Amino acid sequence: MRLNKKIVLITTICAGMVVGQSFAQRHDDDDDKPKNLKVLPKNISGRELHNIMKGYCFSLGVKCNFCHVAEKIEGQEKPKFDFASDNKPEKNITRDMMRMTAAINENYLGKIIGGDHTIEKIACVTCHMGRQTPINSLDSLKRQANTPH
């Protein structure tokens, strides 16, 4: 009898924790849900979206505000971001860059048979290599090579 009571108690607590957690999760998801995705899948998880965004920052050597509108708020150190806004041209250029990168991978690299060599896919970093604008001509490559380090 005593054991049964214990089991009932533990089961009730566990069930309560699961229900509580799923409510908390649902609440988070609603708050974070992206509102203006035109290229990425609309049901992408918050974590996945954030990893992609961090990848863009690293690939181009920029911060979030390179593509996203950030508003300075009086008396506050951190700016307020409006991530859904399309008011920065860099964000729309990026959408085209995403489509271009996917097209190169699907239509060209994906169709090359590699022999004994695996054909890797390209990504932003392949061209940008940590720069806002890639080295786009032999002249700029030579200039870069001649710059003392």
Ligand code: HEC
């Ligand atoms: C190189 C440009 C670029 C950088 C840098 C960048 N983003 Fe984005 N971000 C985009 C683009 C483009 C989209 C929209 C993608 C689409 O339409 O599918 C987006 C969408 C988002 C969204 C979804 C907004 C919504 O409601 O639709 C969030 C949140 C976001 N970015 C956060 C970040 C954070 C945080 C950083 C910095 C760590 C960051 N981004 C850096 C280009 C960028």
Ligand code: HEC
């Ligand atoms: C095949 C090469 C290539 C790939 C891959 C590529 N880009 Fe670009 N990107 C370019 C070139 C070339 C330019 C134009 C540079 C210039 O104007 O001199 C550019 C320009 C940009 C710009 C505008 C920069 C500015 O200062 O105005 C953004 C933003 C950008 N790319 C983001 C991305 C992102 C994000 C990805 C990955 C989804 C990506 N690019 C993948 C070649 C590439």
